[in-house]
Amino acid sequence: MADKLSEQALVAAVADSEWVTAGETLVLDREFADFASAWAFAEQVAALAETANHHPDILAHGWNKVRVTLSTHSAGGVTQLDVDLSRAIDALHGQ
Amino acid sequence: MADKLSEQALVAAVADSEWVTAGETLVLDREFADFASAWAFAEQVAALAETANHHPDILAHGWNKVRVTLSTHSAGGVTQLDVDLSRAIDALHGQ
Numbered sequence: 001m002a003d004k005l006s007e008q009a010l011v012a013a014v015a016d017s018e019w020v021t022a023g024e025t026l027v028l029d030r031e032f033a034d035f036a037s038a039w040a041f042a043e044q045v046a047a048l049a050e051t052a053n054h055h056p057d058i059l060a061h062g063w064n065k066v067r068v069t070l071s072t073h074s075a076g077g078v079t080q081l082d083v084d085l086s087r088a089i090d091a092l093h094g095q
Numbered sequence: 096m097a098d099k100l101s102e103q104a105l106v107a108a109v110a111d112s113e114w115v116t117a118g119e120t121l122v123l124d125r126e127f128a129d130f131a132s133a134w135a136f137a138e139q140v141a142a143l144a145e146t147a148n149h150h151p152d153i154l155a156h157g158w159n160k161v162r163v164t165l166s167t168h169s170a171g172g173v174t175q176l177d178v179d180l181s182r183a184i185d186a187l188h189g190q
Contacts, residue, residue, distance in 0.1 A: 035144065036145060039141045042137075046137075057155065058155045059154040060152065
């Protein structure tokens with residue numbers, strides 16, 4: 001099972017990324033031109049989550065925004081699983 | 096533009112439904128067997144939203160749950176647009 005990352009490892013993991021730490025989670029906020037584009041991104045994140053068998057919270061809100069929240073519930077915080085998924089999301093085509 | 100519904104109309108609109116009122120919104124919480132089923136529902140809601148050009152907040156969370164939150168921002172509360180979309184969501188095949 002993945003272990004919760006140290007504060008230091010967490011800071012290093014989000015450095016130079018759009019992700020921020022919020023409590024025991026990693027959070028990404030993205031804004032798009034319209035709902036269709038926002039939802040297309042949400043779908044890509046959901047597909048990656050299924051592939052990784054690791055499921056973030058995905059919120060489509062305000063018609064053009066998406067918030068992705070990553071955490072490993074079994075570890076009570078952010079693990080390497082979350083960092084790996086955050087990087088896969090960052091690598092999505094066109095993001 | 097759609098007008099905000101009266102408290103009385105709102106109570107009548109959610110009677111005998113899974114929807115609850117929360118502040119100036121209508122909220123539906125659904126739980127599924129797995130992420131794939133939860134996401135399939137979220138996608139159906141998103142498709143209805145695009146068709147209606149009325150966009151609820153859609154949250155996929157806790158790997159198998161979906162929360163849909165309806166409100167009409169321009170009216171500052173729940174309007175007939177929200178009630179109509181809630182009924183379209185209720186009418187989704189297999190729900």
